[in-house]
Amino acid sequence: MYPGIHNFSEIGKLNKVLLHRIGHEVEGLVPDNFARLLFDDIPYLKVAEQEHDRFAQVLRDNGVEVIYYVDETAKAIRDPEVKKAFLNDILDESDLNSEGIREAIYDYLIRMPEREMVAKIIAGVRKTDIPNVESRTLADLISSSYPFYMDPMPNLYFTRDPGACVGNGLNVHHMSTVTRRRESLLLKYMFMYNKDFAPEGSQLWYDYDDPASIEGGDVLVLNSETVAIGLSQRTTALGIERFAENVLHKSTFKRVIVFDIPKSRAFMHLDTVFTMVDFDKFTIHPEIEGPLQLFEITLNAEGKAHFESVTDELSHLLARVLKVPAVELIRCGGNDAMAAQREQWNDGSNTLCIAPGTVVTYERNYVTNDLLDKKGIKVLTIPSSELSRGRGGPRCMSCPVNRDDL
Template sequence: MTDQTPGVHSEVGTLRKVIVHRPELSFHRLTPRNMNDLLFDDILWVEQAQAEHDAFVEVMRERGVEVFHHQRLLAEALDTGVEVKRHAIEQTVTHLTVGPALVDVVRDTLSGWSGEKLATHLIGGLTKEEFGVADLEEHSLVAASANPREFILPPLPNSLYQRDPAAWLYGGVSLNPMFYHARLLETINQSIVHHHHPMFAGVDFPYWYPYAGEDERFNEESYGMAAMEGGDMMPIGNGTVVIGMSERTNARTIEHIAVSMFAAGAAERIIAVHVPKSRSYMHLDTVFTFLDVDKATAYPPFLESAATCSLRPGDKQGSLEVRRDASFAVALREALGLTRLEIIPTGGDDHQMTREQWDSGNNFFALSPGVVIGYHKNVFTNRKLREHGVEVLEIEGFELGKGRGGARCMTCPIARDAI
């Protein structure tokens, strides 16, 4: 991998480049009335969340990581040409999002906006009042029935968690079909960035999902039964990808990724591990993350019941060979060629262990082998990691953690070394 070539070739190799998203307009629009629909457990003190996020970014930059902000990338991609902007607007402004009567007028108006203004509202949301839609009430039920502060385009506060809509697996990327309706539009924004931003536009790389040549629409009509999110996806190295079968990622979509990567020779094995479907678990990386080449952390109740299957290429093109593994730990050791994988459990007694898992106590993000970022508040787990030789760089997450995500959740690595 050259310095200019995107690709994520492990979970713990030296991190070179990463995309994050600083809390913005959408968080000011998170209220007690809509927070459940937007998948948050509480509203955020936005200015504090921004300060916490800025400190998080600074820790990465101090360690030599090049950090890109998602909203800035989206604005720059939108400004690369009229056709790019038109494509983005047509993907976002549909009869499903604004209603059929408003499609044309909303598209026409947004097409005249700058990339910066459009990116602000594609992520932050657009209200009837901001759009000035009052004069359209005679022609649109959506316009007539909404109060001035009703959203024509919804806010996307979960953009904070850049891990999920796009996931780099070795030399290619998956633009993920998100499970919840509230997050569908995030993938469109990531698609615009990956297809049209100058950082990616001149580079030849495969898309593991959707397949090359398929229509790049991300909505209820094109998803079908597909569901996959980046918090479940881990390119652990040595030609292996671990994917959690969780609340938000299903087996049929894992098969799509496997077939796509096997056909390109980009992976030799996919380890699919069962993650109980619950709000506290959500994704694989809320209960398990790598810390070093031969060290990981896990929430013990998950590990005790983590049934796994390994997928390998079948004897015919597009076919798979599926076999059950003895255990998750054994499958990981085999895949990485390790004689020993040290799995460090969440810290504290049973009660504290459960509290820290809930507060992203297993959601660490490696900057290099044995150097990870995690929330300061998980004191028992952080102490235990340090006792096992892991350097833990602590960040504050009192506000950032209210959407149930930690350091790994908030990052989309786009360049990371192999191990």
């Protein structure tokens, strides 16, 4: 096993994964803030925690080291000056329109031990946490029924999105929505100051401050030469171009395949409609096969990015870049259109491959799971009555840090 960040495939044996155990941040969800905080429903926290713990235990039972966002960020900010800088960066991204409130939140949080401070930032700072904020301006005096000074981060349990480990490097993503932007700051500080997570020599392919949005659910590492990326509701063409130029110039990767998928919540990221489950097998949502446009980014002889529309069928393209005779696309829901839509909504295509031919899925997607089983894929299921309310599956909930090479 190579140390540190090492991820050259979607299917190599998973050695280390970064998770966030769902917590009190989801209790900050109310119907009034659903749209802004990107949720459709409120998970029942007690059961959601049990389901997430089961997910982590399945991974451990299969030889995966599980690390958590709170712990790794706390390690990164042990130095008092780094802790101050981190908190100021968080506050800068927290949409605070009052200097008095900002100072009060800073004073409240900076006194906490590192781990407690990180957990509280994720959970959100409520007005009841700091009851006696001095009013200095009109903005301070204006009352509101909204309970938070600083919003929670209920989406963080989808650790796939704030960043992506690609090869021996990391993307720290510029998230598409303001609501999720702070999540990437935690990862940025891990990369900069936590050498257990990112040892010296780890590359940075995309930075938090890059202006164009890109999210990790759109990034799939097919092999040591090929990265697939979704042009989606959350990932932009400019973001893809910047990532491709960096990774192709400074790594073993030779091409980036771009999947232009429908721009809608049902197809939020590429991994909600397409994931790799074995050397020559993928799950796919049937509704993207027809309208799918494909592009290939390579470097030309002068070392500049070359863009080309791909006319090959998807299966032929995948077979070519994976160097296998053929690939099989396993349709979510099989040939049942209603099952496909239902299981797609509950992330039937969002599998986490932990070894070639072994995947973790939600048990509720029984039609797709049965199909995978019949195709020779070992399916490890986890409960998801509450986790699935956030519209993300096992791949969404995990950021692979280290895999064996194929």
